[in-house]
Amino acid sequence: MKSVPPVSGLSRSAGLVAVGTFAVGLLLWVCGAFTFFSDHDAYPWYAKLVLLVAALVIQLSAQLRPAAAFAAMCVLLGLDAWWGPSLPLWIAMSDIVFLCAARGSPTVRRVVVATSGAVTLGLAVAGVVVGSVQVGILIGLVGIAFLLSPVTYAQSMIAARRAVEAEKAAAISQAEADRTAALADERRRLSRELHDTVAGHVSAIAILAEAARDAADPGPIVDSIRSNSLAGLAELRAMIDVLAADGDETTTVRWSSLDPLIAAADAVGSTVTVDGDPAGLPRRTEAVLTRIAGEALANATRHAPGNPVSVRVEVDVDHVRLTVSNRISATPRGAGRGSTNMAIRAASVGGRAEGGAVGRVWTVTATIPSRGDSRAGETP
Structure with a gap:
């Protein structure tokens, strides 16, 4: 089964989103909200700049290689988990998940959905174990917002695109x-x-x-x-x-x-x-x-x-x-x-x-x- 063909203009909009995410990361840095926990920001300024540039490069590559970009972003988030976690990286991950679900092959989409669900569930359980039930629920909601919501939106977009193509084919017929x-x-x-x-x-x-x-x-x-x-x-x-x-x-x-x-x-x-x-x-x-x-x-x-x-x-x-x-x-x-x-x-x-x-x-x-x-x- 072939992957869903890209929507006209999606590459340009994806590039703009990547640049926008980079700009948002700079603003969060200036505002002191680079990491989820402001009292646990161990990054020097050059490390933050490297993370933002790395996230930008991965986002741009996701337009052509969504599976490789998803894997690279998972590695980057894993490395960032101890010193961060950094909010701009999760925003970039949300965009990559969307691109994978919207433009990847069926296999890529299944892997992304399964991984996103497992990560969300794992973080929620870890929050309950380390903190409390309230912490676990909040972390789960964050995972849903950054990982699962983009999948749902991409699936809705694919369904709408297929409906338009079906209507066009019916009209031609x-x-x-x-x-x-x-x-x-x-x-x-x-x-x-x-x-x-x-x-x-x-x-x-x-x-x-x-x-x-x-x-x-x-x-x-x-x-x-x-x-x-x-x-x-x-x-x-x-x-x-x-x-x-x-x-x-x-x-x-x-x-x-x-x-x-x-x-x-x-x-x-x-x-x-x-x-x-x-x-x-x-x-x-x-x-x-x-x-x-x-x-x-x-x-x-x-x-x-x-x-x-x-x-x-x-x-x-x-x-x-x-x-x-x-x-x-x-x-x-x-x-x-x-x-x-x-x-x-x-x-x-x-x-x-x-x-x-x-x-x-x-x-x-x-x-x-x-x-x-x-x-x-x-x-x-």
């Missing part, structure tokens, strides 16, 4: 999942666009070409083939323009875009009757109605050529209802991608669409809000 979902949605949208812009016109062209081979006068059928080819190309160009644009423009179609599909149906004997017009409705609503009606017309021409087709648009205050019906020549094989696309188109503006057979008549119905839907959705 969520962003990647959102990106993947967005790409999948975009692929599905483009698939529906290609289906709607190409499949209907190409199917009509194939049916018309088949009919033109046996027609006595193929001229009108050829004209319809050309009309569907041009309409399909125009919609493909519009889609390419949207994909190449920098903005978020949406591809829309008008009700008049049904004319080539109506002409193709008429050319193979499927007379189309249109009753109603979504003129005056929002462009998005009109585009959805056109897409659904175009898919229904293409399916009727493909699967039931020669049978009349009825297209009815009814608009009231709140909703617009589209009904496309035609007689069927054989039992339908079930809903395909077109039926799914129609339902998705209607749902994109808060409506619904479905198709099915009633007797020998296949009917597609779509009901959507007549004033559109304000929700952000896919391109109709």
